[in-house]
Amino acid sequence: MASHFVGDTALLTGRSLRHIARSPDTIITTTLMPIAFMLLFVYVFGGSIDAGSDAYVNYLLPGILVITIASSISYTAFRLFMDKKSGIFERFQSMPISRSSVLWAHVLTSVVATLISIVVVVLVALLMGFRSAAGVLAWLEIAGILMLFTLALTWLAVVAGLAAKTVDGASAFSYPLILLPFVSSAFVLTETMPGPVRAFAENQPVTPIVNSLRDLLTQQAVSADIWIALAWCLGILVVGIAVATSTYHRRNA
Numbered sequence: 124m125a126s127h128f129v130g131d132t133a134l135l136t137g138r139s140l141r142h143i144a145r146s147p148d149t150i151i152t153t154t155l156m157p158i159a160f161m162l163l164f165v166y167v168f169g170g171s172i173d174a175g176s177d178a179y180v181n182y183l184l185p186g187i188l189v190i191t192i193a194s195s196i197s198y199t200a201f202r203l204f205m206d207k208k209s210g211i212f213e214r215f216q217s218m219p220i221s222r223s224s225v226l227w228a229h230v231l232t233s234v235v236a237t238l239i240s241i242v243v244v245v246l247v248a249l250l251m252g253f254r255s256a257a258g259v260l261a262w263l264e265i266a267g268i269l270m271l272f273t274l275a276l277t278w279l280a281v282v283a284g285l286a287a288k289t290v291d292g293a294s295a296f297s298y299p300l301i302l303l304p305f306v307s308s309a310f311v312l313t314e315t316m317p318g319p320v321r322a323f324a325e326n327q328p329v330t331p332i333v334n335s336l337r338d339l340l341t342q343q344a345v346s347a348d349i350w351i352a353l354a355w356c357l358g359i360l361v362v363g364i365a366v367a368t369s370t371y372h373r374r375n376a
Contacts, residue, residue: 135228139202143236149198154240156301157191158247164310165251180253185336186309187248188241189329190301192273195240196280197297199233203284204293226281226371233277234270241269261339268349271356272332276300278363285370309333328355 143149165180206229245253257265280296287293306320307313307329313321324330331348332355338345 132224132227132231135224136231139228139232140235142202143232150195150236150239150243153195153198153236154191154243156194157187157240157244160190161187161244161248161251180248180251181255181340182337183310184245184248184253185333185340186304186307186329187244188269188336189272189304189309189333191240191244192237192269192276193297193300193303195237196233196273196276196300197294198236199229199277199280200284200287200293200296201290202232203229203281204287204290207285208290223368226367229281229284230274230277233280234273237273237277238270255340256342257340258342261342265336265339268332268335268352268356271353271360275356275359275363278360278367281367282363282370285367303327304329304333307333328352328359331355 161180161183164183279300283296284293287296304310307324307327309329313324313330316324331351335345335349335352337343338348
């Protein structure tokens with residue numbers, strides 16, 4: 124049964140990846156917005172920050188990576204909605220394949236596409252002066268946090284794709300996720316925010332994730348934020364998988 128699931132998931136993932144390969148503009152589109160934000164904040168707003176533009180891009184990058192993930196997973200909801208609308212789900216139902224593999228194929232495709240977008244954004248940041256003395260272990264930890272967060276948000280995208288009534292509705296769910304870093308420690312210290320805004324910023328998932336990434340990139344001792352970040356990611360992941368699987372089986376019962 125497990126080998127059946129793995130084989131079906133690999134086959135369907137290959138199908139989704141071929142769609143992306145034939146339409147690379149989706150990856151280009153998802154990277155343009157975070158790169159535009161990075162250029163704007165570093166070269167327009169960065170001059171008014173004491174850190175200077177070079178140091179500010181180092182401070183800024185973790186938040187930009189979170190925005191990259193949120194931007195990228197919107198296409199997961201879009202692709203899932205289009206499959207649902209085209210009737211491909213019903214066709215899969217008539218075939219001897221694992222039902223869960225249909226969803227996991229979209230999830231794995233999203234992870235691959237998002238990682239490509241993240242690499243592109245990091246390369247642009249390097250051209251803008253980003254530098255990090257983080258070692259191999261720190262980079263592996265950074266990659267692990269980013270992959271876990273991508274998985275968590277991707278399963279939320281699956282829920283949106285399955286529940287949406289229109290293609291615009293499927294894609295629009297990511298907008299709040301893209302805006303969430305702006306009310307966090309991604310761009311400025313939370314200590315500079317008014318009381319209620321600061322309370323929200325310090326108790327939402329983006330802030331501990333960004334703080335943990337920033338600590339790892341600067342080789343500082345990682346604070347308790349990393350455990351809070353992992354708790355948020357795992358919590359979102361568990362809820363996302365449960366709701367997405369339930370919704371999919373209910374719609375295809």
